[in-house]
Amino acid sequence: MRLPLIPLTATLKHAIDRGIVVTHTARQAYELKYSWMHKNVLDGVRAFPSPEIYSFDEWLQRVYEDLVRIGIPHAQRFLITHSSLRLAFQLCAPESDYVKHVAATTRAWRTYVEWNLQRVGPDLEVTENGRLFRTWVRKFQNFQKRQKIITLADLPALITLALNDSAWCPKEVTFFGLEEVSPARQELIYQLREHGCNVSEIQPPLLESKRHRTIKFETSSRERSTLVTWIRAQLSTLGSNRRIGVIVPDLATGAPRLRSQFEASFFDCYSVDRVVNIGLGFPLRDTRLCKDVVQFLDWTTRDLGYEEILQLGRSPFLRNLAIPDAFSDTYPERMYFREYVVREKDEATIPALRSILRLCSGKKQALHEWVNRVIAILETAGWSLYKDAETQRAQAAFMLLFSELTKLSPLLGSITWTRAVDLIRNELRAQTLTVDIRNTPVQVFSREEATGLVFDALWVTGTSEEQWPPKVDLNPMIPISVQRKARVPRVTQAQILNWAKKMSEDWARMAPNAVFSFVDEEKDNADFFLESSRLLAPHKKVEVATLLEHPEVAERDHPWGSQARESLLLQYSPERGTKLPEDTTWIRTSTIRDQSRCPFRAWAIHRLNLPDRISPHRLPNVLDRGTDVHELTEKLLKTAQNRAQIDQLGSEDIAEAVNQVLKKRRRRLPAGFIDRERERLTKLAHRWIEFEVSRDDFKVVALEKKFSTKIAGLDLSLRVDRIDTTEELSCLIIDYKTGTASPNSWLPPRLNEPQMPLYSVVVPDTDGLAYQKIPATGKITMTGFADTQDQRRKLKTVPDTLGTDFSDAKAKWKHVIEATVEQYKNGDARVDPINVKTVCQHCHLMGFCRQFTDITFELETPALDDVE
Ligand code: SF4
Numbered sequence: 001m002r003l004p005l006i007p008l009t010a011t012l013k014h015a016i017d018r019g020i021v022v023t024h025t026a027r028q029a030y031e032l033k034y035s036w037m038h039k040n041v042l043d044g045v046r047a048f049p050s051p052e053i054y055s056f057d058e059w060l061q062r063v064y065e066d067l068v069r070i071g072i073p074h075a076q077r078f079l080i081t082h083s084s085l086r087l088a089f090q091l092c093a094p095e096s097d098y099v100k101h102v103a104a105t106t107r108a109w110r111t112y113v114e115w116n117l118q119r120v121g122p123d124l125e126v127t128e129n130g131r132l133f134r135t136w137v138r139k140f141q142n143f144q145k146r147q148k149i150i151t152l153a154d155l156p157a158l159i160t161l162a163l164n165d166s167a168w169c170p171k172e173v174t175f176f177g178l179e180e181v182s183p184a185r186q187e188l189i190y191q192l193r194e195h196g197c198n199v200s201e202i203q204p205p206l207l208e209s210k211r212h213r214t215i216k217f218e219t220s221s222r223e224r225s226t227l228v229t230w231i232r233a234q235l236s237t238l239g240s241n242r243r244i245g246v247i248v249p250d251l252a253t254g255a256p257r258l259r260s261q262f263e264a265s266f267f268d269c270y271s272v273d274r275v276v277n278i279g280l281g282f283p284l285r286d287t288r289l290c291k292d293v294v295q296f297l298d299w300t301t302r303d304l305g306y307e308e309i310l311q312l313g314r315s316p317f318l319r320n321l322a323i324p325d326a327f328s329d330t331y332p333e334r335m336y337f338r339e340y341v342v343r344e345k346d347e348a349t350i351p352a353l354r355s356i357l358r359l360c361s362g363k364k365q366a367l368h369e370w371v372n373r374v375i376a377i378l379e380t381a382g383w384s385l386y387k388d389a390e391t392q393r394a395q396a397a398f399m400l401l402f403s404e405l406t407k408l409s410p411l412l413g414s415i416t417w418t419r420a421v422d423l424i425r426n427e428l429r430a431q432t433l434t435v436d437i438r439n440t441p442v443q444v445f446s447r448e449e450a451t452g453l454v455f456d457a458l459w460v461t462g463t464s465e466e467q468w469p470p471k472v473d474l475n476p477m478i479p480i481s482v483q484r485k486a487r488v489p490r491v492t493q494a495q496i497l498n499w500a501k502k503m504s505e506d507w508a509r510m511a512p513n514a515v516f517s518f519v520d521e522e523k524d525n526a527d528f529f530l531e532s533s534r535l536l537a538p539h540k541k542v543e544v545a546t547l548l549e550h551p552e553v554a555e556r557d558h559p560w561g562s563q564a565r566e567s568l569l570l571q572y573s574p575e576r577g578t579k580l581p582e583d584t585t586w587i588r589t590s591t592i593r594d595q596s597r598c599p600f601r602a603w604a605i606h607r608l609n610l611p612d613r614i615s616p617h618r619l620p621n622v623l624d625r626g627t628d629v630h631e632l633t634e635k636l637l638k639t640a641q642n643r644a645q646i647d648q649l650g651s652e653d654i655a656e657a658v659n660q661v662l663k664k665r666r667r668r669l670p671a672g673f674i675d676r677e678r679e680r681l682t683k684l685a686h687r688w689i690e691f692e693v694s695r696d697d698f699k700v701v702a703l704e705k706k707f708s709t710k711i712a713g714l715d716l717s718l719r720v721d722r723i724d725t726t727e728e729l730s731c732l733i734i735d736y737k738t739g740t741a742s743p744n745s746w747l748p749p750r751l752n753e754p755q756m757p758l759y760s761v762v763v764p765d766t767d768g769l770a771y772q773k774i775p776a777t778g779k780i781t782m783t784g785f786a787d788t789q790d791q792r793r794k795l796k797t798v799p800d801t802l803g804t805d806f807s808d809a810k811a812k813w814k815h816v817i818e819a820t821v822e823q824y825k826n827g828d829a830r831v832d833p834i835n836v837k838t839v840c841q842h843c844h845l846m847g848f849c850r851q852f853t854d855i856t857f858e859l860e861t862p863a864l865d866d867v868e
Contacts, residue, residue: 001038001041002241002440003456004031004039005035005243005245005454006031006034006205008035008036008039011202012176012205015176016051016052019170019172019174020053020054020172021052021054021174021176022056022174023055023177024056024178026057026058027445028176028204028452030437032176033053034439036053060155060156061079061152061155063155064079064150064155064158064159067159070168072165074158075158076148078149078150079151080151083401083404083430084408085152086103086427086430087408087423087426088149089105089106089109091143091411091412094132094135094136094139098132104475104476105133107475108133109137109153110153112133112153112478114153114156114184115182115184115486115488117486120482123481123482126481126482127479147411153184157184157187157188159188160184160188160191163195164195169195170192171197172197175189177202177451177452180489183487204451204453205454206454206509207512208509209509210509210512211539212516213514213515213516213542213546213547214463214516214518214532214539214542215541215543216464216517216518216519216520216532216541217517217520218520223461223517223519224257224258225265226548227246227459228261229265229548229554230547232266233549234457234513238457242457243441243455244443244456244458244459245455246258246443247450247458247460248444248446248461248462249461251279251444255279255282258444259272274438275441276441276443277442278444279444279449283429283431283432283433284428284431284433285428285431287390288315289317289383290428290429292318293317293378294429295311295312296321296381297374297377298421300360300377301417302336303334304334305333305334306333309327310325317383319382319386320381321352321381321382322344322353327616328616329614329616329624330616331616332618337357338357341354341356352381356377356381359373360417362417364414364416365415366412366413367409367412367415368405368409369409370415370424371406371409374420383395401427405423450510455510456512456513457511457513457514458510459514459515459517460516461518463517463533463536464518464519464530464531465531465532465534467533468533469499469501470500471496472492472496473490501535504533518532576826576829576830577607577827578827580607580827585715587711587715587716588716589718589754589755591605592820592821592824593753595820595824597752597833597839598832599828600829600830601839601843601849602829603827603828604849605845607827607829620677622739625738626739630721632681632684632685632688633688633736634704635657635661636657636685637700637703637722642698642699643692643696643697643698646693647689649689654685658682658685661681662678691772691780691781691782695782697727698724698725699725701723702720704719704720704721706718707759707763711818712821713825714821716758718755718759720759720763721733721736728788729768729786730765731766731767731768732767732770732786732795733756733768734770734772735769735771735772736772736774737771738776741753741773743769743771746769746802747802748816749816751813752834752835752839754817757816760810760813761814761817767786767787767806768786768806769786770782770783770784771783771784785798
């Protein structure tokens with residue numbers, strides 16, 4: 001068992017034996033109960049009553065419950081806390097625009113009531129925020145009267161009233177570690193004494209002050225790796241039942257990286273949760289479950305974009321929605337949930353989707369009825385199918401929130417589904433997912449949470465002169481002058497300094513061995529040296545070598561705990577993936593192309609299934625326009641297969657072909673747009689006919705013809721755009737290109753565009769390859785290689801790099817393509833683009849391959865051997 005963080009002194013034990021102990025923080029209440037239990041277990045006591053130890057807030061709530069039971073007149077109101085309080089403030093917002101300030105207003109409410117700000121009167125209205133707050137408070141107070149509700153902040157005054165009416169008074173109360181107590185709570189404690197309650201106060205038992213150590217780091221990742229290595233060393237020296245504390249300025253942002261570092265350094269533990277407990281909880285909105293549920297509920301009230309819907313489809317909590325991996329382009333770019341349901345064709349999925357649709361439709365209803373429907377919707381969508389400990393905790397937090405919200409249902413009356421989703425979304429985002437405090441040897445706290453605890457070793461981060469003392473954190477809703485006049489704590493620089501001084505002294509008394517660290521992120525700035533806070537000046541400056549027996553262990557920051565750095569990350573980029581499974585029998589042309597252009601790209605797209613997803617779109621993009629050109633030429637060539645016949649094509653033939661091409665778009669696009677497209681394609685058809693007529697005689701022998709073969713043992717099927725015969729050539733393969741294209745991309749050693757060479761290998765008797773380049777405007781051209789040069793010099797003979805004739809070229813291409821396929825089969829996944837300017841510029845994997853941070857592509861691709 002880990003030793004207690006609050007030693008159970010004789011005074012404390014006596015106080016617990018006698019009656020109620022009220023602590024300043026919830027964490028102190030937890031630790032004090034743990035100390036009590038620890039002592040009883042060590043003493044061999046098997047059964048003992050649960051001690052009456054509460055945090056101040058918890059105690060106030062319990063007393064109020066007693067007053068309700070007694071039936072005193074002021075205690076007949078409904079107590080609202082946390083999310084219900086926020087929701088009540090939302091309902092009273094002066095205008096809907098102000099709802100986003102509800103968190104600050106709820107905090108200001110406590111200050112307003114407990115620091116008795118109503119007595120400062122008009123001063124509150126000297127600022128615009130103050131006036132807004134005053135109006136908001138008036139509305140809320142009317143709401144309180146109407147709905148007969150009371151808040152936690154009202155309880156100290158109400159309980160004081162009950163004391164003065166002699167309706168209630170405990171015999172004995174001990175307060176532990178109280179600090180910065182509000183005037184309302186001070187008055188309550190005073191009245192307890194006045195009415196004969198035996199009130200005592202105990203301060204936490206800290207150690208003698210000691211001279212500790214301060215240390216500076218150049219990076220926060222080095223600070224984390226040293227900290228965790230030091231903790232590991234402490235545990236092996238002191239033993240696993242000892243108490244190691246870590247205090248960080250901001251748990252919400254620092255916790256995930258710190259946890260990763262613990263996972264990296266305690267890699268040999270079954271679970272890092274047995275070693276370290278980090279904080280009391282984290283925002284529910286950071287959980288995947290919350291993000292997905294909120295997004296899905298939103299979808300039932302507004303349209304979402306294609307990517308947002310696909311993201312929902314990847315949710316493990318919404319499996320029954322059966323959202324596909326990709327949508328066809330008949331889907332709109334943005335869609336309502338209703339539209340998705342209407343388009344769904346899968347018989348197995350339709351009942352669930354329709355049932356969800358029914359549940360989120362209908363007339364206005366009470367919030368509790370909508371909440372019941374939300375639960376039914378989530379069940380239908382499959383949120384309970386995925387079960388791990390964190391998800392179950394998050395689901396429990398959802399249910400707790402839902403039950404709180406239903407309590408407020410009578411206050412709201414009938415509301416629409418959209419309003420209900422709005423309320424639920426705001427509340428879910430404001431929740432904290434509390435975690436069980438594990439009694440692990442290492443405990444990580446925020447600054448406030450650690451007060452009054454002791455450890456065997458302590459590490460405090462964020463102690464540079466810039467971070468400690470911290471800046472004044474004022475509530476924006478209350479004017480500064482009012483906060484100062486009412487003596488609200490920590491609202492002036494002097495108050496903050498005093499508080500930080502006391503805190504620094506307490507830290508020095510919380511452990512016999514403490515380290516204060518900070519990071520100097522300005523290390524490159526020669527004019528600026530960050531130092532440790534002057535409040536920690538009595539402590540001694542040290543280096544890593546003083547703290548750790550083996551400082552080299554902390555030198556290599558673990559990738560999980562460190563910032564991404566190019567040179568380091570390259571070490572982890574794999575050169576080779578697993579081999580292609582033996583039972584794979586086929587390969588695509590696009591795979592060969594990607595492998596040839598960049599093996600990593602082929603690996604990512606074809607082995608890891610990470611293709612570049614194209615969003616559904618109504619207006620045609622570049623690819624669609626390219627397809628239109630293919631279809632148009634194909635349709636024209638179906639009626640005219642040689643030069644003479646093409647020359648005879650008239651306006652009617654062209655109009656017919658253009659109409660057929662545009663048929664698929666007519667339903668989805670406005671008539672004006674279709675007319676413009678018709679005009680554009682008609683002009684293009686005329687240009688194309690003119691070009692075809694300018695060529696030497698030819699005959700089209702095949703259009704969109706399929707071929708198949710085996711390459712390096714794998715089946716390959718492909719479709720050739722067009723095959724012509726001419727006077728010189730018996731099989732000229734033509735491929736249409738609407739963008740840039742050059743036969744140079746067919747040159748070895750690596751083929752930038754292996755598609756045409758592949759055709760020459762697959763199609764029997766090929767003796768020419770040509771790109772027909774059809775730009776949107778300008779001249780149509782044809783370029784390529786053939787066995788013989790044609791009379792109009794549109795095609796050239798093969799260059800020397802490919803051999804002396806076309807047969808040589810085909811043999812060479814076959815060899816190169818087979819070698820490329822072999823590489824792919826062997827799992828070659830090198831990040832090795834053939835040309836960064838042409839290949840990487842449009843590659844969607846740039847962030848994944850981590851090769852380039854400079855989008856201008858001025859860097860040379862580094863050879864892997866040169867990488868550190
Ligand atoms: S960005 Fe370039 S190097 Fe990275 S995967 Fe794509 S093609 Fe390869």
